[in-house]
Amino acid sequence: MMHINFILTALGAISIKASETGLPTSTTTISQGLANIVGILVWIIGSISVVMIVVGGLMYAVSSGDPGRIKRARDTITYAVVGVVVSIIAYAVVTYIAGALKT
Numbered sequence: 001m002m003h004i005n006f007i008l009t010a011l012g013a014i015s016i017k018a019s020e021t022g023l024p025t026s027t028t029t030i031s032q033g034l035a036n037i038v039g040i041l042v043w044i045i046g047s048i049s050v051v052m053i054v055v056g057g058l059m060y061a062v063s064s065g066d067p068g069r070i071k072r073a074r075d076t077i078t079y080a081v082v083g084v085v086v087s088i089i090a091y092a093v094v095t096y097i098a099g100a101l102k103t
Contacts, residue, residue, distance in 0.1 A: 042088065053076075056074070
């Protein structure tokens with residue numbers, strides 16, 4: 001790990017410590033660790049979904065009335081929203097199970 005930091009510093013990259021990001025750096029239980037991992041994954045999925053919703057909107061805007069392109073744009077938006085809903089449900093389930101394991 002020390003070699004990687006040296007190389008990144010030599011290349012002019014910025015060194016970021018985990019404690020400076022606001023992300024958890026240690027966990028006390030497996031359930032807490034799982035909750036942290038799922039929380040990060042939900043954030044990533046949410047970010048990707050927002051990008052895909054924008055892409056779908058742009059596809060819809062430039063579809064020029066072509067029914068095939070309109071369907072593709074609507075499908076892109078629909079799948080992005082479904083992805084967000086599934087990730088939120090997964091987060092709720094893991095959080096519930098993690099809470100049940102604590103007791």
